[in-house]
Amino acid sequence: MAIVEIRGLTKAYGRRPPALRDVTLEIHEGVTGLLGPNGAGKSTLIQCVLGLLPDFQGDAKVLGLDARRDRREIRRRVGFMPEFDAYLPETTGIKAVRFLGQLTGMPYNHALRRAHEVLFHVGLGEAVYRDVREYSTGMRQRFKLAQALVHDPELLFLDEPLAGLDPKGREELLKLIRRLADRHGKHIIWSSHILPEVQKVADSITVLKEGRSEGTYRLEEFAPRDGVYSIAFDGESPDFRAALDAQDIRVLATDGGESGDAWTVALDPELGSAPIFQLAGEHGVRLRRVKPVSESLEDVFMRILGGHAPSAQSAVSEESHHFETGEDA
Amino acid sequence: MAVYARGYRPYEGSFGGRSPVMAIFGQGFRNAIRTRSFKILGVLVLIFYVIFTIQMYVMLNIEEVVSEGFSRFANRNEPFDFATYTTRYLKQALMGFYGFVATVGALISMLAGAGIVADDLRTRALPLYLVRPIRPIEYVLGKALVLPAVLAIVLLSPGLTFYLFAGLWQPDGTTNEWLGNNVDILGNVIHSYLVASFGFTGLMLFLSARTPRRGTVMAIAAAVYFGGAMMAGLGSELRGVAQQALKHVSLIVNSVSAHVMAEAETDRWRNEAQMERFREEAPSPTIGMVVAIAVLLIGAYAVYRRARSTEVSE
Structure with a gap:
């Protein structure tokens, strides 16, 4: 099933050239890497499907919901982890996550309990009562993941989720994100520039270039x-x-x-x-x-950007495939 | 630090919590009243309030003082009673009280309200709000309620209690009658509070939505508050259109204009001609309210624009 369906999406800011031009793509279940160089339109695409930029041309559906008409419902069912450093001013981790849960419609007590659960889950159990300003870069990444998970979304948008983490932390978070997809049925759209990380965790990739879709490819189909x-x-x-x-x-x-x-x-x-x-x-x-x-994702990515898409990657197959988990020998 | 020390569990609760407006308001209100500036200035207002309450008790309950007050407030050729004395005293007391406390209210709004949106911009919390199922207008409403709630503590509650005390300290059986006959005082207290909270809130929303820097917000707000008061004073000395325009530019002076006008009417030394001239020079409570509402709408629109245009990713 396609979790994101986009048909002929065009979005322009004022008189500037369109940030997205007639983008048509489908993103399927599992973990999908959203790739593209700076200015490719990844952020604009995320904003359109989150319903934050409703004034686009074309059609976009997220989890079967219309990105224009059902914006609130989409945002209730979607979690977003931004790339940039973001936290709530003058508040502890637990209060911030609880508050953001409340904004999603969760009652106070439920949001508080849930905030404890997700903060423990991402490894911030010992820091829940610390001011977020005191968190290290790695802790803030985990905090951002926790706030994206607090309302138990079906679909997660993760924008450079491993930025600022040490190698051990990266590995831990990679496993955690992979588990969210494998064991808890979360669909994940992972926007990143670090291709080896995407290759470790993604089932497929969607590539944008200069506001146009360059297609969606399954990693299993790489030569x-x-x-x-x-x-x-x-x-x-x-x-x-x-x-x-x-x-x-x-x-x-x-x-x-x-x-x-x-x-x-x-x-x-x-x-x-x-x-x-x-x-x-x-x-x-x-x-x-x-x-x-x-071949590495980097090889494929560079080839796509160079205008020579791999021949074996025309369409996304419906069957689910889990990229190298170490359990298949 | 171990990851997934506890396994992930799906959320099985409801999504029927309170409105996001109230959640945003509650968060902002708690942050505002936790600030040191609010605590210090709040204590200052409390001290001032206690002094005024004691003075009011003395003026309305100690017989010798009441007798002396009668001679001060009564016109020569009018029947005069304790109820009228209380009314005139209270109007003067409120003018004096709010003449000081309105400035403190402006300072509180400046210090506690500078970060109301600016902090969200500085910490980039705004995108975290807006990817939730809330509308920009709900964010605006939640933020716009914070300062009026904070100012209600220092600007509204003292006036309401003074009015109630004055009624309670009437002779037995006349409390309700006095309260009923002096609803205009209650109206002045509410008018004064609304003008202050609308104006101060609008200004802080506008400035706070323009820059993430608290210091810049506070500096510009101080210039507007105190520069406006100076301009209003200058305007009173002028005549014509310049006078009418300038005398209404101060949000602080506008906020006490209802009390100023009420107090002026109690002054037995002022004849009708002098009163007419006073009305010319003093800011009109009605226009003051219009200015405050306009400032509030401009501030709210600035926040709305900011919420609409915030990028979720960079």
Whole structure:
């Protein structure tokens, strides 16, 4: 089901050239990256679908609701996390989130309880009674996510949600956002310039360029990079690494985690993945995943902006796909 | 700091809470009365109020003082009684009280109201409001109610209690009659409060919606309040159109004009010709109200424009 449907949307500010020109697109369930260079019209698009700029031409529907006629209902069912630093003056985290919940129509007591829940959920449980002005940049990002979640929206607009976070915080928030989509059925539209982050979490991407839609693409449809595999495994790795080197299988990247190691390796495309299995068996390494690596989102994005969209990405398929969760081997 | 220390739970409550106008108003009101400036100036008004109440008690309840007051307030050729004495005393007392407290009210509005919209602009809270199911007009109404509520504490409640005290301190059985006969005093108190709250609120809304800097808002507001009072004083000395225009430019003077006019009518030394001249020089309560409403509408429109044009993303 399309959660956002836009048909022929054009929006101009005064006599300036239109910020959006005849945009037609559909955004489907799951996590969608909204990508485009500065000035592409991402902000204007978000404002139009949130009902904040109703004077546009064309049609826009969000969650099946008309963006002009049902603005209030849309905003009740949608959460927005802005990119810029935003907080309420002279108030604590709990009061600010409670107040914003009240603005969504929640009764005081419900909003207060809910504010506690979402602040705990995003990792601000120990800072709920601190003035928001005292929050660090990372804490403010979490606060902004909490205020977007307070009314339990079906659809979340996240604008650069990982900005200002340290690597650990980024990883935590990425997992949290992915869980919101996977386990709690939230649809997420993620506007970002940091493409690797989008690639980690998104099911599909929608690209805007100079006010025009360049299409919506599923990440699963990205062309595989010949001979490049992502592998995850348990067991001793030094011998395995040496064996890979001996067979001229290059380890391009390594990433360790609680559940074992994960590497990106490259080998002769004509050999396929068979040597990896063989060497793993010989060295007692239990493989959990061997998966061809697709070209990076950055490659695809640059190609789209350059005017050469990938051929395999014409339309968005209806079936849901979860991008690499580490559970598929 | 662990993320999702508690799992996410869907919200199962209702969305039938109170109006967003009241939520915005409540938030703004709490922020305003928490300011140090409100507390300090509020205590000043309270001290002034207590002094006036004690003085009023003495003037209406101590027999020797009442006798002396009779000679001061009674015209030579008119029948005079305690009720009339109370009315004339109260009108003079209210003029004196509000002559000072209106200025304090302006200061409170300036200090507590400078951030009313400016703070939302500075912290970029406005987009967080406007992505909720509220209309810009609801944001405007919520903000516009804050200062009138704050000013009701310092400008409305003292006048109402003075009026009630004066009625209660009438001889037995005449309280209701006195209160009924002097509804115009109550009207003056309410008129004065409305002119002050409309004018002060409109000015602060307008300035606060123009800049995120509290200091700039306060500086311009101070210039308008005190510069306006000087212009009004100058206008009184002029004649013709210049006089009519300038004497109404002060929001503070306009706010006490009803009390000034009421007090002037109690002055036994002023004959009809002098009274006529006084009316020429003093600001008209009616025009003062019109000016205050106009300022309020301009301020509200400025906030509305700001709320309509706020970008949610940059």
